[in-house]
Amino acid sequence: xxxxxxxxxxxxxxxxxxxxxxxxxxxxxxxxxxxxxxxxxxxxxxxxxxxxxxxxxxxxxxxxxxxxxxxxxxxxxxxxxxxxxxxxxxxxxxxxxxxxxxxxxxxxxxxxxxxxxxxxxxxxxxxxxxxxxxxxxxxxxxxxxxx
Amino acid sequence: xxxxxxxxxxxxxxxxxxxxxxxxxxxxxxxxxxxxxxxxxxxxxxxxxxxxxxxxxxxxxxxxxxxxxxxxxxxxxxxxxxxxxxxxxxxxxxxxxxxxxxxxxxxxxxxxxxxxxxxxxxxxxxxxxxxxxxxxxxxxxxxxxxx
Numbered sequence: 001x002x003x004x005x006x007x008x009x010x011x012x013x014x015x016x017x018x019x020x021x022x023x024x025x026x027x028x029x030x031x032x033x034x035x036x037x038x039x040x041x042x043x044x045x046x047x048x049x050x051x052x053x054x055x056x057x058x059x060x061x062x063x064x065x066x067x068x069x070x071x072x073x074x075x076x077x078x079x080x081x082x083x084x085x086x087x088x089x090x091x092x093x094x095x096x097x098x099x100x101x102x103x104x105x106x107x108x109x110x111x112x113x114x115x116x117x118x119x120x121x122x123x124x125x126x127x128x129x130x131x132x133x134x135x136x137x138x139x140x141x142x143x144x145x146x147x
Numbered sequence: 148x149x150x151x152x153x154x155x156x157x158x159x160x161x162x163x164x165x166x167x168x169x170x171x172x173x174x175x176x177x178x179x180x181x182x183x184x185x186x187x188x189x190x191x192x193x194x195x196x197x198x199x200x201x202x203x204x205x206x207x208x209x210x211x212x213x214x215x216x217x218x219x220x221x222x223x224x225x226x227x228x229x230x231x232x233x234x235x236x237x238x239x240x241x242x243x244x245x246x247x248x249x250x251x252x253x254x255x256x257x258x259x260x261x262x263x264x265x266x267x268x269x270x271x272x273x274x275x276x277x278x279x280x281x282x283x284x285x286x287x288x289x290x291x292x293x294x
Binding site for chain 1: 294
């Protein structure tokens, strides 16, 4: 989660939405390997599809199905419907979420499809979002498809 | 659907997966306006998140929530979990699907969340995919997260 929070802070410094993510694979010997880490890039790249999780998968590039199926995705904020669907498409079996108080995404749907969901309720993740939303409510609403 | 099929053919010519999409908005006067059209770019851009629908939204850029909510997305193939989630995130109320025989995505979930789903069972869309899958089964499986 440290790598994901670092990405969220990086996004904030770039003037973007402070949501970060990291994809971690479990190697054959049981070792953990950071495959990619990135952050929301709506503002930075004028993109409606580069949320933290999708940007991280994009950065990891094309991976074999077997890699996703042994990986964990960390995200500082509860995954929206798009990112929920992306996790399901690639059969990522485990999602670790920084917090879901600011926004509650598709956690129940993920569980219903067999994904393990862990919520940390992290203070730093909440603080980053609270400050951003207070200062930029329009950008935040746009990011979750709200008017 | 013509614009989406044209994009699928363009992708095939580029050596990519022949799935295309188009986003059409209904203007205030009832007129229809093509906002963007694009295609799957897994192979062309080494991307696991640029399916036909997501690439089309990416090309359209940042839009107001009110625009998505009056639009229709056309796709030559039934939307996968990722694209299903993307449609739900942005509250796109209507999806027109070229065919769902090659692959059946999240149509039932879309309907359960109030999205109108129209399936055309188009011969050309099916033919494009059948030919691609016969020649490139590995790329196709990778695109839907299968080993």
